[in-house]
Amino acid sequence: DAGITQSPRHKVTETGTPVTLRCHQTENHRYMYWYRQDPGHGLRLIHYSYGVKDTDKGEVSDGYSVSRSKTEDFLLTLESATSSQTSVYFCAIQPSGSFGNEQFFGPGTRLTVL
């Protein structure tokens, strides 16, 4: 998985609780992304980062926040989890200098909000 790890890999939580997912990369790539994957929707971009402390919203950012205080870590936070945020979350990186924005994905985090 291209030196990308995600933690936790599985999490079950209750509605209203805060949840933080972590994406860690080992190769100091500038661009990092958080997606969610749901049946019938493919992958949808939540937030992305183009450098330390530089982040921007994606297509489905409501209810999510992100932080990137170090190049290697990109955190996704659900401030107050809802059942609609039950999903599989993928982190991705885009290698610096890549030809056409190819992305490399982590193994995913399966989140269940009860």
Add this chain to the structure above:
Amino acid sequence: SQQGEEDPQALSIQEGENATMNCSYKTSINNLQWYRQNSGRGLVHLILIRSNEREKHSGRLRVTLDTSKKSSSLLITASRAADTASYFCATDPTGGGNKLTFGTGTQLKVEL
């Protein structure tokens, strides 16, 4: 949403047959990419075709791109059971920054 759509949603074939899946998108693009996802895993990049290219090959993969119709196809020749996976197209929209827009995927099942 600028999401692309794959067609068919699901495809079941016998080993050795060819598999064709199609992708349609809505905006002008810099390039189009295809990814594979095995069950329970992250996506893996397969092939990229630039907007000024019409066809590209990589091993058993053949990708075509028709920008006038805003569509692409992925052909897997001589399929194998190991090709069983979901396949997604992703577009790099013109002026879209370093972001990709993914389609909804085609689930391919290759049976022995």
